[in-house]
Amino acid sequence: MKPILSCIEKITYIPAEYNVLVAQIIAAVLFLAILYFSARVFTWFCNKYLATIFAKLKADKWVKAMTTHHFFTAVGIVAAAMLAVNLHPVFITENVPWLATLMGKLTGLFVVLSFAWLINAFLNTLNHLYGRNPNIPVKGLVQAVKIVIFLITGLFVLSLLLGRKPMYIVTGLSALAAVFSLIFKDPILGFAASIQLTTNNLIKIGDWITVDSAGADGNIIDISLTSVRVQNFDMTIVSVPTYDMISKPFKNWSGMYAAKARRIQRSIVIDVDTVKFLDRPMFDRLKKIKLLKEYLENKEAEIKAFNAEHDVKESVLNGRHLTNIGTFRHYAELYLKSRPFVVANDPNFTLMVRQLKPEAQGLPLEVYCFLNTTVWTDYEALMADIFDHLFSVLPEFGLYAYQQPSGRNIAQGIKELAQTEGKAK
Numbered sequence: 336m337k338p339i340l341s342c343i344e345k346i347t348y349i350p351a352e353y354n355v356l357v358a359q360i361i362a363a364v365l366f367l368a369i370l371y372f373s374a375r376v377f378t379w380f381c382n383k384y385l386a387t388i389f390a391k392l393k394a395d396k397w398v399k400a401m402t403t404h405h406f407f408t409a410v411g412i413v414a415a416a417m418l419a420v421n422l423h424p425v426f427i428t429e430n431v432p433w434l435a436t437l438m439g440k441l442t443g444l445f446v447v448l449s450f451a452w453l454i455n456a457f458l459n460t461l462n463h464l465y466g467r468n469p470n471i472p473v474k475g476l477v478q479a480v481k482i483v484i485f486l487i488t489g490l491f492v493l494s495l496l497l498g499r500k501p502m503y504i505v506t507g508l509s510a511l512a513a514v515f516s517l518i519f520k521d522p523i524l525g526f527a528a529s530i531q532l533t534t535n536n537l538i539k540i541g542d543w544i545t546v547d548s549a550g551a552d553g554n555i556i557d558i559s560l561t562s563v564r565v566q567n568f569d570m571t572i573v574s575v576p577t578y579d580m581i582s583k584p585f586k587n588w589s590g591m592y593a594a595k596a597r598r599i600q601r602s603i604v605i606d607v608d609t610v611k612f613l614d615r616p617m618f619d620r621l622k623k624i625k626l627l628k629e630y631l632e633n634k635e636a637e638i639k640a641f642n643a644e645h646d647v648k649e650s651v652l653n654g655r656h657l658t659n660i661g662t663f664r665h666y667a668e669l670y671l672k673s674r675p676f677v678v679a680n681d682p683n684f685t686l687m688v689r690q691l692k693p694e695a696q697g698l699p700l701e702v703y704c705f706l707n708t709t710v711w712t713d714y715e716a717l718m719a720d721i722f723d724h725l726f727s728v729l730p731e732f733g734l735y736a737y738q739q740p741s742g743r744n745i746a747q748g749i750k751e752l753a754q755t756e757g758k759a760k
């Protein structure tokens with residue numbers, strides 16, 4: 336500043352009372368010019384040489400992401416801002432108060448905004464590299480940190496422009512807290528939900544989830560601060576509010592993939608009219624089935640011994656007898672255990688065929704077991720094979736599955752009734 340003032344004082348046609356003002360204006364312009372060219376030099380240096388240093392560390396992914404999001408440029412701007420802080424007292428004095436105040440605010444804004452840009456570039460780089468990380472929902476956390484950074488930056492900008500301390504601004508804005516809580520309701524709730532989801536590892540990108548309240552049934556493709564995007568199996572995309580993932584129930588199928596097994600829980604409804612004791616011809620016929628042979632032989636010996644001990648003679652109800660539905664239930668269990676794709680003999684995976692509560696349509700027999708695959712198409716094909724077989728063997732046990740009569744059944748019945756009456760006449 337002093338050399339410039341000395342030169343201005345030698346210019347005779349400039350009034351003496353304006354020498355300081357003109358010198359200060361020239362110094363301010365020179366200060367801005369130096370900052371501009373230094374920023375260009377620093378950004379060129381960082382993009383050319385700092386990126387090369389990172390590349391030598393075998394961090395090619397980081398270098399590419401940083402370059403894409405102008406991280407090295409932001410580093411150069413921050414270096415220029417630091418230079419501005421050091422050069423400001425050299426070029427700007429308090430001789431012209433209004434100009435000193437203006438340049439002080441501009442310098443402060445330059446420093447605050449340059450650091451905000453650097454942090455934002457770093458966060459964008461993290462999101463670029465790990466935003467789709469299946470283990471941690473980085474995108475939501477990055478968005479939450481960005482909101483905090485933007486709020487702090489805005490606070491410092493207001494503080495500089497108004498010439499007040501940041502705490503004074505915070506005190507003044509506290510009266511608007513209720514308004515801000517309404518405006519930023521979703522981000523606030525989403526931020527809290529993101530922390531809980533991350534801490535408890537409830538969901539991650541790639542998980543298959545089912546959210547009945549939102550009509551979501553598919554794989555997570557994105558987790559952000561305010562929403563979780565799910566691509567349904569019909570290729571539609573549903574956005575579920577992040578807060579709903581902790582406030583409402585949902586099903587995460589990742590445990591199934593971790594166990595490498597998927598459950599079958601499906602029933603065959605048996606027509607109760609077909610349930611009966613095994614007669615001798617049926618017993619002998621079923622005894623020829625390899626899966627049932629040992630079971631029936633053991634049961635026959637056990638029942639004969641019991642009936643002989645209790646002298647069962649007069650009524651079938653006085654003794655023990657096998658039923659066709661009980662034999663079929665046991666056959667179904669043995670059949671499941673014989674299939675290589677069914678998980679058997681593992682205490683962590685239940686295998687059973689059980690009776691459920693009788694219904695108006697009949698008696699449900701539920702097949703409950705696990706298949707050793709989680710591939711959807713394979714699972715459906717193997718489950719279909721199991722029930723194809725079970726439905727096919729029902730008549731061998733004298734059982735029939737219940738089916739509501741259709742128009743064809745009614746028409747056939749009327750036709751047979753008409754033929755019977757015609758023969759009677």
